[in-house]
Structure formats: structure tokens, C-alpha cells
Amino acid sequence: MRAIIHTGGSGIEHLQQTEMPERFPGTGEVKIRLKAAGLNHRDLFLMAARNEHDVPLILGSDGAGMIEAVGADVDELLIGTEVIINPCLDWVKTDEVPSVPNILGGPTSGTLAEYVIVPQANVVRKPAYLSWEEAGGLSLAALTAYRALFTKGHVQPGNHVLIPGISGGVATFAALMASAIGAHVTATSRNGAKRAQAQQLPIDRVLDSHGDWVQEMGSHTIDLILDSIGPAIFSQYFEVIKPNGTIVVFGASSGDEITIPMRSLFFPQINIVGTSMGSHAEFAAMIALLEQHRIRPVIDHVYTLSDIGVAFQRMQQSEQFGNIVIRIDENN
Structure with missing residues (x-):
């Protein structure tokens, strides 16, 4: 699969596009073909803290796409479902705050790629009124x-x-x-x-x-x-x-x-x-609120995966107003 990895040093200049081997979902997991992903300041902080000895990392926490495969203990009827990803992987109950939330895109592989694998518990159905770009860039911010x-x-x-x-x-x-x-x-x-x-x-x-x-x-x-x-x-x-x-x-x-x-x-x-991030329960409540009021994200700019460096430079220079989105499926 095509992916953006960060490797060999710190900062935006160490981003590169590459081909990664295909992976398959494990028990309780789903494989999502991504349509769009979003950038966050968290990505910049992670890149700044990495060095030449760190293993290559696929960044990206926000994403939306279609379930293409499921692992054991996941209903196969979910294949084809349009979903938004909740990047907070292990925070289930709102009042049980983790000391450090486990977030998609560092240390686990993130959404700046054609596919991502996440637990089934970390996806919700995409509201039909949202475009892929709107849905793909909202998760952490919203x-x-x-x-x-x-x-x-x-x-x-x-x-x-x-x-x-x-x-x-x-x-x-x-x-x-x-x-x-x-x-x-x-x-x-x-x-x-x-x-x-x-x-x-x-x-x-x-x-x-x-x-x-x-x-x-x-x-x-x-x-x-x-x-x-x-x-x-x-x-x-x-x-x-x-x-x-x-x-x-x-x-x-x-x-x-x-x-x-x-x-x-x-x-x-x-x-x-x-405060920071949120639980599975809050993510579901947030999506329900967006859908109830038909709230659409403010999108600053949509880039292709190939223009990831330019997109991150815009964020680093604080030029954006709203969410910066990456279109993964350029044929969509």
C-alpha cells in the first residue's frame, strides 16, 4: 500500500512516500480503505521529537473510509460500511482517564496511508451528510x-x-x-x-x-x-x-x-x-451532536497524499483556518 512514513531524523523534511506491505486485521479488528485523513499539531510534535534511530512511522490520527476486511469475532456484514475513525484507542469510559491516551498514528501506524487497521470499537458510521473530506479530518479536533x-x-x-x-x-x-x-x-x-x-x-x-x-x-x-x-x-x-x-x-x-x-x-x-482528547462514549456523543445539528467542519485546504510536506508546512506556519485534510483516494 502507498503510505507516508517519517524516518531518518526529526522534522517535516524526513517525510517520504513509500510502498508498505499489506497487512490483515486480527481478532476484533477492521481494515479500512481510507478516503481522507486529517492533520493535527500532534503530528508536528511527534516529528520534532523523533531522531534517526527511531523506526519508520506512519503518522496520522484522523481518517474516514470504507471497511474492506474484518478479523475474527467481527461481523462480516460490516464490510462496505462507511466509517469515521476514533483515534483514542483504549479510552472506553469517560471518567476513567488514562495517564497517557493511546492514540492512533504514534506509536501505532496511522492514517496517512491507503489502508489502516483499527479495533472495531474505534469506528462509527459516517453521517451521510458529510463528505469524505469533512469526515476524514474531524476526529481529534471535534x-x-x-x-x-x-x-x-x-x-x-x-x-x-x-x-x-x-x-x-x-x-x-x-x-x-x-x-x-x-x-x-x-x-x-x-x-x-x-x-x-x-x-x-x-x-x-x-x-x-x-x-x-x-x-x-x-x-x-x-x-x-x-x-x-x-x-x-x-x-x-x-x-x-x-x-x-x-x-x-x-x-x-x-x-x-x-x-x-x-x-x-x-x-x-x-x-x-x-482536558485532552476524549473517550469512546464522548466520541459517539460528539458524532451524534454533529449529525443532530448538521454541523460541517471548517476546512482550510485539501491536499493530496503526494503534497503532504506542503500541507504540514502550512500547519507549522500557523497559516490555516480550520482543518487541513489529505485526500487519500485521489480517484474519489
Whole structure:
């Protein structure tokens, strides 16, 4: 099968296209002929951490395609089913959080290939209204957004949600989901072009990340903040969040270390919680929410498998707005 492997060093320059031997599903597994896959920042982090001594790796966590073969203990009637892959392999129950989630595409072979083999428990039927490109690039971003909003953030209709850094897949999914259930959404970006793009989404207000938020929307107006940025703007959150409000942290693009004014934390009783990925149960609930509200992903760009280097460069340079998708089956 045709695949993209990372081998021989660190960074994007060590990606190469190759032919890999065919594999067959084992007990409880399904073999999927992939139609489309998605890129995530996780792929960049993995490539940066690898060296010339590491074994070749097929990257990619997101993917959608058709079941072509099944292993023992899997119903053969599933062959031909159109599915979306849940990349979190062993996280079954929502409250039983693994110390480190086992995610498709590192260390196990991922979705930047013509085929992938996963446990049957890690596939759900593709909603018919989604195109292959829409379905193939949504999994990790949509799952992370769902858990941040609902499981950790307990968002409710009428809540005011702040999403700083509205450009990546998680942020755009969070905006779409929050708006769909009747929450009010304010987003920020330091990039004027991305602020203009965000205004095309169902967002109530778009601000400059480094502007005066209090002047723009008043103090203590936010119920829930989804933070993926960290120290660059973290102190601003305390100027606008309501007493008993919640900050859900799912990333740290500007660094790992923050300083918190303790009185701004305990007097208004602010909740700060962390989150990442999600369980099998949350993945199923997320797909159901998308289907109920006919939510379509924001797709930044679709590339072919041969253009994988260009696609990753776009992500590395933070040029994207939404999900970057790879079309695997170029004849589809």
C-alpha cells in the first residue's frame, strides 16, 4: 500500500512516500480503505521529537473510509460500511482517564496511508451528510472540542463562551458546537485576516487577542473560556470571567509556565481544569451532536497524499483556518 512514513531524523523534511506491505486485521479488528485523513499539531510534535534511530512511522490520527476486511469475532456484514475513525484507542469510559491516551498514528501506524487497521470499537458510521473530506479530518479536533465544552466545561444554552485563538480545528469546532446548542460565542485572534474569517462563522463577537477586552464587552461577562494559548494572554481571562466561571485548558501554544494571581482565583471561585482528547462514549456523543445539528467542519485546504510536506508546512506556519485534510483516494 502507498503510505507516508517519517524516518531518518526529526522534522517535516524526513517525510517520504513509500510502498508498505499489506497487512490483515486480527481478532476484533477492521481494515479500512481510507478516503481522507486529517492533520493535527500532534503530528508536528511527534516529528520534532523523533531522531534517526527511531523506526519508520506512519503518522496520522484522523481518517474516514470504507471497511474492506474484518478479523475474527467481527461481523462480516460490516464490510462496505462507511466509517469515521476514533483515534483514542483504549479510552472506553469517560471518567476513567488514562495517564497517557493511546492514540492512533504514534506509536501505532496511522492514517496517512491507503489502508489502516483499527479495533472495531474505534469506528462509527459516517453521517451521510458529510463528505469524505469533512469526515476524514474531524476526529481529534471535534472530540477535544466536545469534551472541553460539555464534559469539562458543562456548557449550557445561554452561556457566554470565549474562544481565544480562533483558527485551528478545535477552536472552530468549539465555536460551531457552542453556537448550535444556543450558547453565545466570543472569539479572538491576533491576526486580522483570521478575525475576518471568523466573522463568517456563527460567532457573536470577534476581538483582537491583544486588545482591551473589558472595553469591548465589559467585565465579568464570560461563563466559560477554552484556552489553548497559555501565558501570552492568560492573565486577561480574570478580567472578563464571571464568578464561578470555568477555564478549560487544552493547549499551550505560547508556553507551559503561567503566573496566576491567587486572589483573582479564590475570591471569585474560578475553576481551572485541563482536558485532552476524549473517550469512546464522548466520541459517539460528539458524532451524534454533529449529525443532530448538521454541523460541517471548517476546512482550510485539501491536499493530496503526494503534497503532504506542503500541507504540514502550512500547519507549522500557523497559516490555516480550520482543518487541513489529505485526500487519500485521489480517484474519489
